[in-house]
Amino acid sequence: MVDITNQSLNDIIENIKTKKISSTDLTKAYINNIQSAKKLNAFVTTTFDHALDKAKQFDNKPNFDQLLPGIPLAVKDLFCTENIKTTAGSNILNNFIPSYESTVTKNLWNNGSFLLGKLNCDEFAMGSSNETSYYGNVINPVGDQLVPGGSSGGSSSALAADLTPATIGTDTGGSIRQPASFTGTVGLKPTYGLCSRWGIVAFASSLDQAGPMTKTIKDCAIMLESMSGFDEKDSTSINKKKEQYSKNLKDNIKGLKIGIPKEYRVDNMPKEIDELWEKGKKILKDLGAQLIDISLPHTKYALPTYYIVAPAEASSNLARYDGVRYGYRSKQGKDLIEMYEKTRSEGFGDEVKRRILIGTYVLSSGYYDAYYLKAQKVRQLIKKDFDDSFTKIDAILTPSTPSSAFKIGEKTNDPVSMYLNDIFTVPVNLAGIPALSLPAGVDKQGYPLGLQLIGKALDEQKILNIGYAIEKNCRFKNKIKRWWL
Amino acid sequence: MSKEKFDYFIKGDKGKYEVVIGLEVHAQVLSKSKLFSGSSTKFGADPNNQVSLIDSAFPGMLPVINEECIKQAVRTGLGLNAKINNYSVFDRKNYFYADLPQGYQISQYKHPIVGEGKVLLDMPYGSKEIGIERLHLEQDAGKSIHDMDPTNTYVDLNRSGIALMEIVSKPDLRSPDEVNAYIKKLRSIMRYLGTCDGNMQEGSLRADVNVSVRKEGDKNFGTRCEIKNVNSIKFMQMAIEYEATRQVELIENGKEIDQETRLFDTKKNETRSMRSKEDAHDYRYFPDPDLLPLKLEQKLIDELKKSLPELPDKKKERFMKEYGLNAYEANVLVSEKEISDYYEEVAKLSDKKLAATWMMGDLFAMLNDKGLDISKSPISTKHFAELVQSIKSGEISGRIAKEVFEIMLETGDNPKKIIESKGLKQQSDPKELEKMINEILSKNKDKVDQYKSGKDKLFGFFVGQVMKSSGGKANPQLTNEILKKLLKG
Known part of the structure; x- marks a missing residue:
């Protein structure tokens, strides 16, 4: 029997539509894969019975006009799912079962898919290696010692290991693109406001965006189309007509102007990253695109800016986890203050505590102007850098990360080095613009490397098209052997 | 003030x-x-x-x-x-x-x-x-x-x-x-x-x-x-x-x-x-x-x-200009929108100044007593206006009006009906009054003599006698005038 699970989402949908496979058989194949991949620790919760029920329902009354007909999907455990435990990778939500469904997952289900399980992630999406999760670190299917990236590490791992045909993550500073890059998969962070944040456990509200993680660009277009859309329950949601990204996908990029920012050539960057970037440029040039050197002068301030803005918002967003209404509550504690202290000490992990402390500090009176206010000003300058550039160019090409996947434990005691991993992805979140990472090569150890395409606000179609062209021409093939079996 | x-x-x-x-x-x-x-x-x-x-x-x-x-x-x-x-x-x-x-x-x-x-x-x-x-x-x-x-x-x-x-x-x-x-x-x-x-x-x-x-x-x-x-x-x-x-x-x-x-x-x-x-x-x-x-x-x-209602400051000005109220009266009557609405309805149907006086007096005292908002007043604006008009026209005196007011509260009847059925109408016919007063004076000749010899205080006694024999309905102003005229003679 052909293993359908290593096919692209688009091919699987074709097989479902042509009745070559039933939703039930497809679901069983993934359940089988998941059950034999426990070593990867990609799942926090599985919902096999629910998935099989839904698959059966689909097979009994199939609707092939949907975008995701009868497709089982696992999603990051940051999306609230009705009556299914949602942990955000934290002990403090270990017993939390929402009574509601996030808008993004609801959109996916409305397009014909259903939930296969909830994927591990860094605690409250704070991390770049999936090592801060209360539910243990996730392993990259590329190698048994490697991190899958983070914070959407369970998502990237499950996708690359064929445990789900596609998935979704959230990206606050690179949490979709970096894990995609580390696992040889495609990940897109949409324009801020394209996907509703309603029902997603918040990390940093002004930066958080949900997005697709897939094996191919076409899959990415299908998923983005399925999950995005205006939501009146999110005041920052953009009210615009829905795009048909997959139908409008084109690989003709002739004449497009691609910006190459000089600030993304950082010190001590591995030669392989540079070579990958050159490879990307060459493909684009060969396809008739025009390369233009640009400058984004405030890029160097992006990381410090991010590590003020994101923790500041997080310190406030996470205040609601106080043990009063839901989630973990410490049994100790003589009074209210002690109950808070014990609950939050026991409920949160170290990285989350670190960021709450940083965030509380930068918002404190006397420090607010020097840190938070200044960071907001710099954020505007970073955004302006991009705005200015996009008057002259169509998109920007950069590497996705300054390195390939690193080893488990390699950076856990060095938060700053861990934070540096987000150096190429963070500016995009601060500017609120879309960017995708697609696999384009490997380093000398054979670990995947990603290229990042950045577009102006709401230009998802354009960067998908450029990615589609690169994908066709660089012929990257993920060579993951199922070593965990 | x-x-x-x-x-x-x-x-x-x-x-x-x-x-x-x-x-x-x-x-x-x-x-x-x-x-x-x-x-x-x-x-x-x-x-x-x-x-x-x-x-x-x-x-x-x-x-x-x-x-x-x-x-x-x-x-x-x-x-x-x-x-x-x-x-x-x-x-x-x-x-x-x-x-x-x-x-x-x-x-x-x-x-x-x-x-x-x-x-x-x-x-x-x-x-x-x-x-x-x-x-x-x-x-x-x-x-x-x-x-x-x-x-x-x-x-x-x-x-x-x-x-x-x-x-x-x-x-x-x-x-x-x-x-x-x-x-x-x-x-x-x-x-x-x-x-x-x-x-x-x-x-x-x-x-x-x-x-x-x-x-x-x-x-x-x-x-x-x-x-x-x-x-x-x-x-x-x-x-x-x-x-x-x-x-x-x-x-x-x-x-x-x-x-x-x-x-x-x-x-x-x-x-x-x-x-x-x-x-x-x-x-x-x-x-x-x-x-x-x-x-x-x-x-x-x-x-x-544009869609804002008239607010108390503006309304106060208007009440003073339109209804001839003094600042104090206007202030009190605009303090609550419901009060001002009540007043304006009453003022439309009766004497404006007298309506203000009676609202701020007996009506407020009664509402206060019963702990009621004006919107719950047992006396409608129409009845209240009728009462005010009855006082204004001289049909009843202020004293009788208080009596009528009490009956209105009890029965909910309109004042006209109460005045008629209880015969509370003021006696304002000068001829009738003069006749009655002459009778009283002739019955109290000694007092008349004392009055005429300088005992001014006795004037009150004569008024009292008139009220008594008229059951309180004699028009007080008219009574005064006639008494003065007759006692002079």
Whole structure:
């Protein structure tokens, strides 16, 4: 029997539509894969019975006009799912079962898919290696010692290991693109406001965006189309007509102007990253695109800016986890203050505590102007850098990360080095613009490397098209052997 | 009206002290649903029955501004003659408390929706303008209930997320009386506008009171203390008196006043320190990233302005001009919209001046007695106007009118019917009266002689006799005239 699970989402949908496979058989194949991949620790919760029920329902009354007909999907455990435990990778939500469904997952289900399980992630999406999760670190299917990236590490791992045909993550500073890059998969962070944040456990509200993680660009277009859309329950949601990204996908990029920012050539960057970037440029040039050197002068301030803005918002967003209404509550504690202290000490992990402390500090009176206010000003300058550039160019090409996947434990005691991993992805979140990472090569150890395409606000179609062209021409093939079996 | 002089000072051994007061009034916005969620705002529901996922801050929940609350704040701002800001920002005020589900209150800090404005007070010593510093919108917190269980605190989130307007005055108030007038005026304006019901018992209107004192004539302000969350005018006045006296005593004893937050203990009638400046919360305000800055179109503001009702100050002017009322009468009759409506209906059908007198006298006394709002008055405007007209036309005297009024209350009948059926009509036929008076005089010849020989006081006796024999119905004015004429002769 052909293993359908290593096919692209688009091919699987074709097989479902042509009745070559039933939703039930497809679901069983993934359940089988998941059950034999426990070593990867990609799942926090599985919902096999629910998935099989839904698959059966689909097979009994199939609707092939949907975008995701009868497709089982696992999603990051940051999306609230009705009556299914949602942990955000934290002990403090270990017993939390929402009574509601996030808008993004609801959109996916409305397009014909259903939930296969909830994927591990860094605690409250704070991390770049999936090592801060209360539910243990996730392993990259590329190698048994490697991190899958983070914070959407369970998502990237499950996708690359064929445990789900596609998935979704959230990206606050690179949490979709970096894990995609580390696992040889495609990940897109949409324009801020394209996907509703309603029902997603918040990390940093002004930066958080949900997005697709897939094996191919076409899959990415299908998923983005399925999950995005205006939501009146999110005041920052953009009210615009829905795009048909997959139908409008084109690989003709002739004449497009691609910006190459000089600030993304950082010190001590591995030669392989540079070579990958050159490879990307060459493909684009060969396809008739025009390369233009640009400058984004405030890029160097992006990381410090991010590590003020994101923790500041997080310190406030996470205040609601106080043990009063839901989630973990410490049994100790003589009074209210002690109950808070014990609950939050026991409920949160170290990285989350670190960021709450940083965030509380930068918002404190006397420090607010020097840190938070200044960071907001710099954020505007970073955004302006991009705005200015996009008057002259169509998109920007950069590497996705300054390195390939690193080893488990390699950076856990060095938060700053861990934070540096987000150096190429963070500016995009601060500017609120879309960017995708697609696999384009490997380093000398054979670990995947990603290229990042950045577009102006709401230009998802354009960067998908450029990615589609690169994908066709660089012929990257993920060579993951199922070593965990 | 005679003008009194302002005279509220705390007297110390070393001189007189002026009391400087500023108020932060928290007024609950009249709206069906909460500021950022669709939950109902109705008072008195069972605990935790009006709480959405947003109000209880579940993971991933997001606030969405309730447009009606914004309009209500703008209307209130316009009613306070204030600047409406086209650009305002919602901020998070961060602190931990069991009845604050989000761990922050969404409020407005640097960019409030309403800027500077003013309120006019009518004081016995003339009118006084009180500056408004700002008005901003914010969420209310829930309620912690500590006395239901010996070891646990219960939390009711029905109030959590309800929209409040915080109206901050300038430190322009100088006495408990001015505070009384100011709160009443604010309440009246908001009730006219329909933006706050002003119900202090239900907590729809509460205030933080800032008090400082300074020697009479001093230009600089003294150190202030803030008395938190006082929920009645009487308590505000008591707290101010206590606090001002406490501060004067400290100054006179050469002690410093600590800038601090204090609580008013209504049972002991004293203020107590709650937290000092050093312990003040660091609220870590920052713009709420879940909400975009609020941009109001001038068109909307203009439309709201056009649709505002006539407010008490304007109405007072009109009442004085249109109905010939004096300032005092007009003031009283415009204090509540319902009162002014009642008056205008009565005035349409009867003598305007007499209607005012009788409303402010017998009608108010009766309503007060029965603890009724004018909207619940057992006497309709139509009946009341008939009564006023009967007095005006001389059909009945004022004294009889009081009797009729009582019967109206009991039976709900119209005054005409009562007057006729009870035969209460005033005797105003001069011939009949003269005949009756002549009879009385001839029966009391001795008294007439005494009167004529200079005993003026006996005039009252004759009037009494006339009233007695007419059953109180003799027209008093006519009686006087005829008596005088006949006794002269």
